[in-house]
Amino acid sequence: MTTGSTNSVSTAAGQPAETDEVKGRLGVRAGTEVTLSIDAMGGDRGPATIVAGIARSAAKNPAVKFILHGNGPLLEKLVARRRSLRGRVIIRSVPGIVTMDEKPSQAMRRADTSMRSAIDAVKDGEAQACVSCGNTGALMATSMIRLRKLEGVNRPAIACLWPSRNAQGFNVMLDVGADIRADAQDLLQYAMMGASYARNGLGLEVPRVGLLNVGTEEHKGRAELKAANDLIANGETLGKYTYVGFVEGGHIPGNVVDVIVTDGFTGNVALKTGEGTAKLVGDLLKEAFKATPLSRVAALLALTSLKRLQKRIDPRRVNGGVFLGLRGTVVKSHGSADATGVSAAVKLAYELAASGFSERLAARVASAVASTQNDGTS
Amino acid sequence: MTTGSTNSVSTAAGQPAETDEVKGRLGVRAGTEVTLSIDAMGGDRGPATIVAGIARSAAKNPAVKFILHGNGPLLEKLVARRRSLRGRVIIRSVPGIVTMDEKPSQAMRRADTSMRSAIDAVKDGEAQACVSCGNTGALMATSMIRLRKLEGVNRPAIACLWPSRNAQGFNVMLDVGADIRADAQDLLQYAMMGASYARNGLGLEVPRVGLLNVGTEEHKGRAELKAANDLIANGETLGKYTYVGFVEGGHIPGNVVDVIVTDGFTGNVALKTGEGTAKLVGDLLKEAFKATPLSRVAALLALTSLKRLQKRIDPRRVNGGVFLGLRGTVVKSHGSADATGVSAAVKLAYELAASGFSERLAARVASAVASTQNDGTS
Numbered sequence: 163m164t165t166g167s168t169n170s171v172s173t174a175a176g177q178p179a180e181t182d183e184v185k186g187r188l189g190v191r192a193g194t195e196v197t198l199s200i201d202a203m204g205g206d207r208g209p210a211t212i213v214a215g216i217a218r219s220a221a222k223n224p225a226v227k228f229i230l231h232g233n234g235p236l237l238e239k240l241v242a243r244r245r246s247l248r249g250r251v252i253i254r255s256v257p258g259i260v261t262m263d264e265k266p267s268q269a270m271r272r273a274d275t276s277m278r279s280a281i282d283a284v285k286d287g288e289a290q291a292c293v294s295c296g297n298t299g300a301l302m303a304t305s306m307i308r309l310r311k312l313e314g315v316n317r318p319a320i321a322c323l324w325p326s327r328n329a330q331g332f333n334v335m336l337d338v339g340a341d342i343r344a345d346a347q348d349l350l351q352y353a354m355m356g357a358s359y360a361r362n363g364l365g366l367e368v369p370r371v372g373l374l375n376v377g378t379e380e381h382k383g384r385a386e387l388k389a390a391n392d393l394i395a396n397g398e399t400l401g402k403y404t405y406v407g408f409v410e411g412g413h414i415p416g417n418v419v420d421v422i423v424t425d426g427f428t429g430n431v432a433l434k435t436g437e438g439t440a441k442l443v444g445d446l447l448k449e450a451f452k453a454t455p456l457s458r459v460a461a462l463l464a465l466t467s468l469k470r471l472q473k474r475i476d477p478r479r480v481n482g483g484v485f486l487g488l489r490g491t492v493v494k495s496h497g498s499a500d501a502t503g504v505s506a507a508v509k510l511a512y513e514l515a516a517s518g519f520s521e522r523l524a525a526r527v528a529s530a531v532a533s534t535q536n537d538g539t540s
Numbered sequence: 541m542t543t544g545s546t547n548s549v550s551t552a553a554g555q556p557a558e559t560d561e562v563k564g565r566l567g568v569r570a571g572t573e574v575t576l577s578i579d580a581m582g583g584d585r586g587p588a589t590i591v592a593g594i595a596r597s598a599a600k601n602p603a604v605k606f607i608l609h610g611n612g613p614l615l616e617k618l619v620a621r622r623r624s625l626r627g628r629v630i631i632r633s634v635p636g637i638v639t640m641d642e643k644p645s646q647a648m649r650r651a652d653t654s655m656r657s658a659i660d661a662v663k664d665g666e667a668q669a670c671v672s673c674g675n676t677g678a679l680m681a682t683s684m685i686r687l688r689k690l691e692g693v694n695r696p697a698i699a700c701l702w703p704s705r706n707a708q709g710f711n712v713m714l715d716v717g718a719d720i721r722a723d724a725q726d727l728l729q730y731a732m733m734g735a736s737y738a739r740n741g742l743g744l745e746v747p748r749v750g751l752l753n754v755g756t757e758e759h760k761g762r763a764e765l766k767a768a769n770d771l772i773a774n775g776e777t778l779g780k781y782t783y784v785g786f787v788e789g790g791h792i793p794g795n796v797v798d799v800i801v802t803d804g805f806t807g808n809v810a811l812k813t814g815e816g817t818a819k820l821v822g823d824l825l826k827e828a829f830k831a832t833p834l835s836r837v838a839a840l841l842a843l844t845s846l847k848r849l850q851k852r853i854d855p856r857r858v859n860g861g862v863f864l865g866l867r868g869t870v871v872k873s874h875g876s877a878d879a880t881g882v883s884a885a886v887k888l889a890y891e892l893a894a895s896g897f898s899e900r901l902a903a904r905v906a907s908a909v910a911s912t913q914n915d916g917t918s
Contacts, residue, residue: 263757299760327820339754342762376717376808379641382677384720384805411812415820424809427762430754431806432813434789439814442705442793443821450845457845464838467828 194516195225198508199289201280202232203259204296206498209233210240212295215504216251217244219512222505226512229289231256231279254279260300262497269300270307277301281308284490290515291491293482293507295499301492302340302485309490312524314531317341317348318487319426320494321359322433327417330364335414337426338433338483344425346389349373351527353394355486356421357403358526362519364420368402372409372419374428382408394423400533401526444472482507484514487527491520572894573603576886577667579658580610581637582674584876587611588618590673593882594629595622597890600883604890607661609634609654632657638678640875647678648685655679659686662868668893669869671860671885673877679870680718680863687868690902692909695719695726696865697804698872699737700811705795708742713792715804716811716861722803724767727751729905731772733864734799735781736904740897742798746780750787750797752806760786772801778908822850860885862892865905869898 200216202209209232216228227250230237234255241247258275272278277296283289285308294301302318311318319337326333336356337344344352353371360369373391375383380391387408395405409419411432424432451461461468481503485492491514495507514520578594580587587610594606605628608615612633619625636653650656655674661667663686672679680696689696697715704711714734715722722730731749738747751769753761758769765786773783787797789810802810829839839846859881863870869892873885892898 299755325820327823342754374809376720376805377677411809411814412816412819414813415816427754428806428809431752431789431802431810435792435810435814436789436817438790438793439817440821441790442703443818446849447825450849451842453845453848457842460838460840460842460845462838463841464829464835467831467835467838470831471824471828 193225195227196291196512196515197227197229197289198511198515199229199280199283199292200231200508201277201292201294201296201301202230202237203256203276204294204301204497205495205504206262206295207500209236211499211501212504213237213240213244213247214501215499216508217246218501218505219508220244220250221246223509223512225516226250226508228252229254229280229283231276231283232259233257254283260297262297264297264300266297266299266303269297270303275304278304278308281305281490281492284492285309291493291511291520293493293495293504293511295495295497295504295507297497298339298483298494301494305485305488305490305492309488309492312487312489312527314527315351315355315487317344317351318485319348319352319355320483321356321486322483323363324414324422324433324436326415328420329417330366330420332364333414333420333422334360334363334369335422335424335429335433336486337424337429339426339430340485342425342427344386346386346393349386349390349423349425350393350397351487352423353397353403353405353421354401354526354530355523356423357401358523359484359486359519360420361402362517362522363514366420368404369420370406370418371401371403371421371423372406372413374414374422374424374432375408375410378408378410380408390423397530400530482510484510486523489520489524491515571603573605574669574890574893575605575607575667576889576893577607577658577661577670578609578886579655579670579672579674579679580608580615581654582672582679582875583873584640584673585878587614589877589879590882591615591618591622591625592879593877594886595624596879596883597886598622598628599624601887601890603894604628604886606630607632607658607667609657609661610637611635632661638675640675642675642678644675644677644681647675648681653682656682656686659683659868659870662870663687669871669889669898671871671873671882671889673873673875673882673885675875676717676861676872679872683863683866683868683870687866687870690865690867690905692905693729693733693865695722695729696863697726697730697733698861699734699864700861701741702792702800702811702814704793706798707795708744708798710742711792711798711800712738712742712747713800713802713807713811714864715802715807717804717808718863720803720805722764724764724771727764727768727801727803728771728775729865730801731775731781731783731799732779732904732908733901734801735779736901737862737864737897738798739780740895740900741892744798746782747798748784748796749779749781749799749801750784750791752792752800752802752810753786753788756786756788758786768801775908778911860888862888864901867898867902869893 229252231254237253256276256279260269260277284292320340321336322338323332357369483494493511607630609632615631634654634657638647638655662670698718699714700716701710735747861872871889
């Protein structure tokens with residue numbers, strides 16, 4: 163997620179964001195104290211990387227504290243080495259670890275895991291948000307049974323930020339992998355929740371919402387997309403967004419839309435394809451600069467500009483999928499995140515917690531549900 | 541498609557490619573005469589761009605001739621201006637034009653269009669392949685009723701080449717938009733046809749085939765993907781490929797797989813997302829080089845290396861989706877293709893026609909059908 167972003171976000175004066183005024187990118191009041199609950203055992207790189215990541219965040223932000231869940235003695239040792247974490251970490255020793263390829267239905271039944279313990283700290287109000295680099299399916303399944311869904315939400319979604327040509331530098335896309343299915347009603351809810359996230363997270367008063375399809379013509383696509391097209395168009399006033407209609411894959415990094423709505427299968431493939439493509443181009447660029455002595459000199463000269471570009475498109479800096487539609491905030495970091503990536507996910511979780519986004523989203527969904535029940539529209 | 545590609549393709553000596561030995565990238569004997577049928581009215585940029593594109597191809601390749609379909613007087617004028625086309629073009633005047641947003645079911649019923657006329661020239665044996673920049677759905681629908689499907693093929697597919705980390709520099713992905721649905725049997729046929737295309741088109745004796753999913757674990761994904769996973773694994777010997785199992789979006793530009801099998805909805809979104817992302821990174825790179833006087837000097841120094849990179853990832857140079865599963869070769873160029881893009885699609889069509897790929901693919905599909913009928917396996 164846009165952590166070290168230098169993009170200024172224009173927020174009209176006095177513009178209300180759900181129920182509160184926007185303060186900065188995520189409406190955060192500087193110094194708001196937040197405790198984050200961290201699953202220290204999830205991810206491909208192990209607890210040392212996760213502790214390194216939270217230490218980095220702690221050094222930058224004196225208002226954040228942590229509860230770490232996992233192998234107690236190991237975590238004690240890792241935390242003791244980090245000066246920035248001194249006095250700011252509670253360690254909760256839990257023996258179980260959810261593996262990256264474990265079935266969600268199995269993982270969610272285990273009571274002794276670091277993942278479940280991390281989610282429960284949010285459930286019990288000890289922490290304001292949870293961060294995990296672990297198994298996505300297991301994290302979603304466990305979050306659903308422990309935190310429960312917001313009333314009126316059928317399928318929660320994972321929303322990610324995507325580098326784009328927009329003024330704010332990022333689009334929101336959802337669902338990127340919570341559920342491989344989504345019917346028309348789910349897609350409408352994604353539009354509502356995504357618009358709320360864009361309003362609070364990117365400071366856009368009336369976000370532009372688009373529905374991902376294989377063409378922009380109305381007759382294209384699967385049946386559920388045609389039905390969703392009508393529902394989302396009718397939901398404009400209620401959801402406080404502008405509906406631009408169908409969009410294509412090429413629009414995701416573009417500037418015609420702020421919120422891209424799709425099912426979790428398509429969204430996940432698009433996200434990973436985009437990341438893979440950006441990485442390929444970046445790798446080829448590095449090779450191009452090593453190709454000749456002249457190009458090596460050029461690389462030195464352009465270093466500052468290239469570093470700025472790298473920062474702009476670095477997938478580690480847009481790390482963190484937010485679970486939308488639950489009674490609590492859960493941020494899913496990439497399984498392969500390094501310390502920079504973990505720190506980006508922690509920063510996002512801090513901002514979401516400090517801005518009270520979870521409560522605002524709940525209020526928005528509740529008002530949509532009430533309105534639907536009152537006037538019979540959907 | 542890989543036109544000016546400098547990637548050498550290793551082909552083991554004496555390696556049979558379907559029924560014929562491989563000569564070069566697409567098994568083309570230099571100087572093989574080919575007549576291509578061109579829909580001159582399709583696409584966003586109009587006939588002037590299409591004529592400019594074929595003129596470029598004609599200047600490079602003395603063995604190619606054209607039949608142009610469209611507005612006769614206009615085409616006469618455009619062709620007369622191009623020295624390289626002198627004596628090598630037949631113009632067929634046809635009044636109708638299929639618009640880019642016309643419904644396929646409607647377009648395929650019209651007998652007077654440049655698109656239908658271009659396909660019919662292949663059907664009647666006057667040309668060995670057809671190229672169109674027009675409406676994809678209409679082109680596929682018209683191709684299906686005029687050329688007909690190969691026996692044993694339920695859903696034809698569109699295959700594209702994708703810049704990747706592979707030794708050959710490209711992967712094959714299909715379907716990227718012929719049909720928004722695909723069941724397990726269709727996906728098996730895509731694996732067979734895609735492997736044949738990779739063998740003939742990229743010189744890979746035993747291509748590695750992967751099935752696109754949201755994770756590599758066997759329990760993930762939709763029901764039809766689990767069924768297809770088994771079918772494609774069982775088809776290895778028959779299809780002369782190695783099955784690597786499920787792959788994710790991030791593997792598309794990578795080096796673990798040569799043929800990516802997916803439904804046309806997902807493939808189309810992935811293709812356009814990848815193109816859009818590559819374009820965003822390229823645009824940002826250009827801006828980075830303009831940012832400071834120092835970076836402008838750097839850009840000059842690195843010019844050769846950067847141009848090589850640009851050529852490698854330029855979407856215009858990988859322009860051309862091949863329709864697989866029909867009795868005849870049809871190449872779909874991007875609707876927004878410029879002259880470079882049209883020329884790339886023409887080169888691909890020439891190579892496919894000159895190498896007899898259509899006949900080889902038909903033989904492969906027929907042998908798969910026969911084998912299935914004989915031993916009862918699928």
